Amino acid sequence: MGGGRTHEEKTTYREAMREALREALRSDDRVFLMGEDVGRYGGCFGVSLGLLEEFGPERVRDTPLSESAFVGAGIGAALAGMRPIVEIMTVNFSLLALDQILNNAATLLHMSGGQLPVPLVIRMTTGAGRQLAAQHSHSLEGWYAHIPGIRVLAPATLEDARHMLAPALADPDPVLIFEHGSLYNVSGELRPPSEAMDLDHAAIRRAGTDISLITYGGSLPKALAAADELAAEGIRAEVIDLRALRPLDDAAITASVARTHRAVVIDEAWRTGSLAAEVSARIAEGSFYELDAPVERVCSAEVPIPYARRLEQAALPQTADIVAAAHRAVD
Amino acid sequence: MSPAGTTRAKKAPAPQKTARTAAKKTTTMKKTKSARGPTTRVPAAGPDTAHRMELLEDMLRIRRFEERCVELYSAAKIRGFVHLYIGEEAVAVGVNEALTPEDAVVSTYREHGHALARGITAEAVMAEMYGRTTGCSGGRGGSMHLFDASRRFYGGNAIVAGGLPLAAGLALADHMRGQTHVTCCFFGDGAFAEGEFHETANLAALWKLPLLLICENNLYAMGTALERHEAQTDLAMRATSYGMVAWAVDGMDVEAVERAARQAVEGIRAGTGPHFLELRTYRFRAHSMYDPDRYREKGEIEQWKSRDPISLLTDRMRENRELSDEDVARIEQRITAEVDHAVEAAEQAPEEPVGHLLHHVTSSSARAVG
CATH class of the missing domain: 3.40.50.970 (Thiamin diphosphate (ThDP)-binding fold, Pyr/PP domains)
Incomplete structure (x- = not known):
């Protein structure tokens, strides 16, 4: 393989x-x-x-x-x-x-x-x-x-x-x-495939107990970088890679929030009507009494993505935004 | 379906009645060799008579089935959109004669005729319109979405031109596997305004796909007349611009349709790529059951009714002394029984339990129980 x-x-x-x-x-x-x-x-x-x-x-x-x-x-x-x-x-x-x-x-x-x-x-x-x-x-x-x-x-x-x-x-x-x-x-x-190599399950890319960073695709490296920064401050973030956006792995989301009681959802799409909105709603529906803080979302700004580099970067979720959202949830 | 059919193109049909109405509505009505044919008469009886009898029965089945649909719609037994094919029967029946069971068919939302001509039973179609589990789509599709995988009948597409790319893919698969099957795709004149028609025509010609494009030009895209939606109304000519063989045919003459379809299918099976037929036809009823039909002149409708595909064939057969009143009565009786049975069966057929609502969303949910 x-x-x-x-x-x-x-x-x-x-x-x-x-x-x-x-x-x-x-x-x-x-x-x-x-x-x-x-x-x-x-x-x-x-x-x-x-x-x-x-x-x-x-x-x-x-x-x-x-x-x-x-x-x-x-x-x-x-x-x-x-x-x-x-x-x-x-x-x-x-x-x-x-x-x-x-x-x-x-x-x-x-x-x-x-x-x-x-x-x-x-x-x-x-x-x-x-x-x-x-x-x-x-x-x-x-x-x-x-x-x-x-x-x-x-x-x-x-x-x-x-x-x-x-x-x-x-x-x-x-x-x-x-x-x-x-x-x-x-x-x-490239590591050999693990047993988790199916299409149904989210993956825990980094285990943690203080907050769940839930993301997918191109935002995963940013979430992992944010987890590194948070670790340096003593906050142990768990990073969940959804992998499959439909069907969503509800059990993995619920289990992670049950461990950490806090969640930040990171999604490069626009916030309104986004997948991040769906994940947040499911946490509210399924894990409401587990939560110690409101669910945070880090999404793209509600703007067509601009060409100019400075503006484009400002429109997208960044590691610093994720760290800041985590702080809001933890502090 | 028609043992005698292969020789038909060489035999003589009755001289074609005027297609002037069609010529008026479109810029050019080229009477092609295939649409007109030579004028020599054939003697009555023989295998040709039997074949014409089959064509007649197939068209009558569609006509009587749909007339019953109108009654059932009025009685609120059938709901949703129902698009009647009445007036266009010669197209479905004539084209189907050129196809084998191994060929594939992709259809539109006006597809009762295509489905019945393909051999899906009146019972299965009626049950579908009743929304029952015994319907040919299990009650999930209704009038616009008739399917039968066993007959390679791939629907029932209610997005104008939406079936064309799909048909190209079916043809591509057969082509890649070295099979000589043909995929036949029905669509209307309205599809010419959709990008999917032009994308598919180009792709199919570029890849020389075994695709039979059957344009049912009934002169209206719902309520918008051809000359009000197309800058150039010679559709066959436009199809040739994609590098495919194309010509216009009198879509009211079932024998002319069959001859043209056989000729096209022969070309496709010989590997010369997609063929396009523009069938000049007309729907006698409104676009759907909701349509008050305010956009057509009564005189125009009457003019086309004078070229009713069923009368056209029966007149020809009577003229040839191939058809008696008893023949017609016998066929009508058989079809009435068939449609009666279809309605009775649909009335008795079970409705799907609501607990099955989420079946058939994915293949695993299709297998789910309860």
Whole structure:
């Protein structure tokens, strides 16, 4: 499973994802990858570089810039027994395919009375931080997490980048995988998969007893950095990586809050109507009497993400914001 | 379904009555070879007669089924949106003749005709409209979302043009596996204003997908006439611009439809990529049961009714002395019994317990009990 790598060797999130794609294409001839520039270009973030040469243009399929058509084609191919992996360049572009994702992928099984499962994986980048301005930087995965009938994943670690794809492909229903753009260059030692490598459970990335920092995706490194700073002050923060945004692992959230009695939810999406709002509501519903302080939220400012670096950074959740929110809850 | 059908394209239909109404509503009504055919008469009886008899019965089944739907809607047995196909029966029946059970079909929200032509029983469709568990979608879909995986009938899509990308994917899967199946996608003239049509037409032609695009041009996108929603109303011509074979056909003549569909399917199976047929047709009823139909002239409707696809075929058959009053009575009787039985069965069929509400949301919930 480790792709033959030695444990000393470092890999990036991008390479881990590529290795997952390679393994999927090798192990099942029903699997194929399609999307804009996934082939000859190598993927707009370089994830699929080299796969065209290895698997050919039928299975690593460049598409026209027709998000709705190629996502819908992925759904149709899945209905016909294939296991397509569709790549959309960014979550902002996925809005052009929203009809297919919501009205077909998420709905066909139900509308057909259980006759038509859609075993489709859709991957896309999400998030800000690279000065790509207001049409390439948003975090809309929470919108998708609103929809019954699809599974929404946010791999935040090398291990999840490497090992979430196989179970996603094995799922008979549509799975959306959100890859935060700031993670592709994250480098480290890829550990072999642990027993927690499923699609149902959140992961405790750092154990603690004083406060729960609940997050996912691109905000995980910031939450871990905040936990380090808090530790230096003697506050032991527990960091929960949700991993799956739908269905949410309620038990993990409840258990963590039962240990710490305080929670900060960190979500790069806008605060209003966000996934952070959903998590906060569930804590209020399920853990109200465990709480020693109001739930805190650290989200993006309610503004289209600006280009200028200083403004962009000001719009996004930062480690300092997380530390400050934790202080409000603990003090 | 039609043993004699493969030779039909070479045989002669009766001379086509005028399609002037269609020509008026669109800029060009090219009478193509496939739409008109040669004018030699064939003698009565023989396998062709039997085949025409089947076509007639298939169209009548749709007509009588939907007439019953109107009654049941008025009696509040059926609710929701119900879009009637009356007037357009020749399209579903004629196209289906060119398809095999291994081919796939993607349809619209006006799909009772497509479903019945495909062989989904009147009983299963009626039960679906009653919202019963015995319906072809288990009561979860209703009139607009009829499905039957065993017949490769993939719905029942109520987003205009939303079924087109899906159909491209079904065709892609067959194409990638080296199968010669065809995916047939029905959609209306209104789909031409949607990006999904154009995205799919380009993708299918680019990848030479085995896709049969059946545009049911009934001249109205709900209440908006073709010339009020399309700058260029020659739809077949526009389809050719994507690099696919396309032509317009008289959609009121079931035999012309069948000939064209067979010709298109033959081309698709030969590997020449998607084919597009514009079927010039007309719905005799309003858009849906809610529609007061204020946007069409009575005279226009009457003119099209004079080219009723069922009368067109029966007139031709009577002229050829292929059809007697007894034949018609026998077919009508059979269909009445079939529809009666469908209604009775739907009345008796069980409703799904509310405890099953969350079934079929995911595959694991589909298997859940209680």
